[in-house]
Amino acid sequence: MRKLITFLCLLLCISGCSNIPTAQREHFAMDTLVTFKVSGPNAEAAIDAAIAEIDRLDALFSVGNPNSALSLLNAGADCTISDDTAALIDAAMDLCVATNRAFDCQLQPLIEAWGWYGDSPAIPTEEAIRDALQRKGYDMGGIAKGYAAGRVAALLQLRGIDSALVDLGGNIRALGCKPDGSDWVIGIDDPMGKSAYLGTVAVRDCAVVTSGINQRFFEQDGQRWHHILDPKTGWPAKNGLVQVSIVCADDTLADGLSTALFVMGAEEAISFWRSGVYDFAFILVTDEGSILVSEGLNFACNLPYEVIPQ
Numbered sequence: 001m002r003k004l005i006t007f008l009c010l011l012l013c014i015s016g017c018s019n020i021p022t023a024q025r026e027h028f029a030m031d032t033l034v035t036f037k038v039s040g041p042n043a044e045a046a047i048d049a050a051i052a053e054i055d056r057l058d059a060l061f062s063v064g065n066p067n068s069a070l071s072l073l074n075a076g077a078d079c080t081i082s083d084d085t086a087a088l089i090d091a092a093m094d095l096c097v098a099t100n101r102a103f104d105c106q107l108q109p110l111i112e113a114w115g116w117y118g119d120s121p122a123i124p125t126e127e128a129i130r131d132a133l134q135r136k137g138y139d140m141g142g143i144a145k146g147y148a149a150g151r152v153a154a155l156l157q158l159r160g161i162d163s164a165l166v167d168l169g170g171n172i173r174a175l176g177c178k179p180d181g182s183d184w185v186i187g188i189d190d191p192m193g194k195s196a197y198l199g200t201v202a203v204r205d206c207a208v209v210t211s212g213i214n215q216r217f218f219e220q221d222g223q224r225w226h227h228i229l230d231p232k233t234g235w236p237a238k239n240g241l242v243q244v245s246i247v248c249a250d251d252t253l254a255d256g257l258s259t260a261l262f263v264m265g266a267e268e269a270i271s272f273w274r275s276g277v278y279d280f281a282f283i284l285v286t287d288e289g290s291i292l293v294s295e296g297l298n299f300a301c302n303l304p305y306e307v308i309p310q
């Protein structure tokens with residue numbers, strides 16, 4: 001009899017776990033594919049609301065849209081700034097100062113000179129680079145997806161969702177843990193291309209954001225030219241790093257830091273982390289195939305790369 005009761009309890013528990021409604025969806029916004037995996041009450045309606053929120057923020061922040069708040073600001077138009085636009089500009093400016101301008105949200109003329117707003121980016125002339133570096137215009141491409149991920153996480157939580165994984169093209173937000181109570185396991189891209197992922201990081205309730213040479217690039221003169229620019233030279237950052245992943249409780253910061261640390265290079269990035277100005281963890285991949293991982297991160301490498309704990 002006791003065995004039967006134990007069996008029935010187990011059955012109830014298993015069916016209870018699998019009864020948590022989970023919804024999955026894909027949506028194209030912010031120039032990237034956004035994917036949702038949401039578990040909890042009214043998961044489909046929660047995704048609808050999250051999509052509406054991402055589209056609303058996309059309309060505010062897109063520099064490709066001449067009517068966005070940022071385009072109007074860049075054009076010097078007299079416009080009212082919404083709370084979201086003000087919050088994003090504040091976060092970006094703080095990061096600019098903290099990173100000694102490795103992260104610079106006013107590179108719009110330079111990004112335009114490299115042709116990243118059109119379909120055929122190409123190497124600009126030295127003169128065009130010099131000219132672009134003397135002008136300023138907002139481009140939040142290095143931080144806006146993180147901000148949107150943070151807003152979506154807050155919105156899902158308000159709707160009673162405590163387990164979700166949202167991926168805005170390399171900007172991942174793990175909300176809570178998996179429905180079975182275990183950590184979310186996030187694949188980290190392999191920039192050397194030996195495999196899709198070089199390893200995994202197990203996390204809960206935080207952002208995992210990756211910046212690297214493989215996300216947007218073009219080939220010219222037999223070389224690959226990526227989209228993360230060094231504000232001091234005007235050229236794509238080239239310092240031995242090929243990829244940076246940041247794990248951080250704050251999505252906006254995680255996104256901005258992934259771009260900033262990529263520009264800094266390994267040595268400066270690690271001393272920036274050691275300075276303790278922000279609380280985050282990192283996975284840096286060098287062009288020699290070494291992986292530098294900050295202490296305390298639950299990272300597992302699947303490939304025969306050298307992992308160097310920091």
Ligand code: AMP
Nearest residue numbers: 102103104105141142211227228229259
């Ligand atoms: P991410 O993929 O988050 O590293 O962001 C890269 C995007 O940020 C680029 O496509 C540009 O729009 C913008 N960007 C490029 N270089 C920088 C930089 N040094 N600081 C801030 N934003 C940048």
Ligand code: MG
Nearest residue numbers: 142255256259
């Ligand atoms: Mg970024």
